[in-house]
Amino acid sequence: MTRAPTPELDDLDVRTLALREATRLFAERGVAGTSLQAVADAVGVSKPTLVYHFGSKDGLREAVLEQLLGHWQDELPRIMAAATAGGPRLEALLDALYAFFLEDRSRALLLLREALDRPDAFRALLRQHLTPWTGLLTQAMRAGQAAGMAHHKADPEAFVQILITTAIGVLAIGDRANALLSPEPSVDTQLSELTRIARAALHPHPQEA
Amino acid sequence: MTRAPTPELDDLDVRTLALREATRLFAERGVAGTSLQAVADAVGVSKPTLVYHFGSKDGLREAVLEQLLGHWQDELPRIMAAATAGGPRLEALLDALYAFFLEDRSRALLLLREALDRPDAFRALLRQHLTPWTGLLTQAMRAGQAAGMAHHKADPEAFVQILITTAIGVLAIGDRANALLSPEPSVDTQLSELTRIARAALHPHPQEA
DNA sequence: CCTACCGATCGGTAGG
């Protein structure tokens, strides 16, 4: 018995471990494709223990998503501060976006799956947590357009939308979809190209400035 | 009894109807989230009837995918011919890509779900059916680069990859992910902006030509 | 193409 019998410590361990394993399994196989028993086995506890900690399978799913959004909430202020330090810098923003999702593949996979499986809940989740931040981006972009530093034909909302959609798409399935091409572009190469595309599409052609 | 009792006709009807309903349900809820009974109810037959026609649930899934890829195989030659008629035209290609997936939302959803749920099978499917065609695109793009008509910094494989990934991403979840922004960009607006981005990222800046 | 039915597994509860 090297393990502390303190219930509070055990609680923390099981809950943390369960969140980690559920995140991994839900991302890989989807929520519908993952049984509570499969999570319980991965954690090394019984099925009712999971129900005790999270109320239900749906409670576990919500806890996993809340944890993901929590990470996001912690990082966003830091990212936005860094990116807008010397005026909004597109590259810094994209690099931060890439880094966040590269740190844990499950993040992009879970987001994409949630978008597919629960459209309404997904929309509500974005509205609640992220719309204020994207508003800052489009605002900065309009300012850039007014100053002639951003392409005047760009639609700020659609531009930001597409960049985020593409980044998450590449990070979630870039290693599968690249079977389309030969030779296969690595995820890193795809992200570099995305940055180049974004830059070219944002900055006005000199003769139009 | 207005319906013909001919078994062959009924066979065709049930199979066709089952494929249609399964496509819709698999796209909406995923394969794991759709029971054979749910498909049977939607078609109006019993569950064993589906097993008779498709062998198993997995057989039904494969039939749905084959039908999707079949459509693609029929349209691709037409698309490529139209797009390369007067030299490769980016806009024509993108419009054809958009049109194909807009015609039936399930197409983009199913592809995305398959990429998530069965990575290896998805890669094999792309390699088998689509890599030759994308090879034509990168080839045309390299020719454009050599002629100074396409941006020399672009990575052809990564560029094509990203355009397709983004188009499918927008068409599959553009109506959910746009809750990120306010006002929400419509899917049409997103596609227009994607075309603009692609054009700006492909064509070299004049001073570099 | 159906009814009847199979064993296995599902999410969740009772009770401790």
Place this chain on the structure above:
DNA sequence: CCTACCGATCGGTAGG
């Protein structure tokens, strides 16, 4: 945090 167990549903088979 467990064992024991619940009814419901799963994909699939038997037999016609």
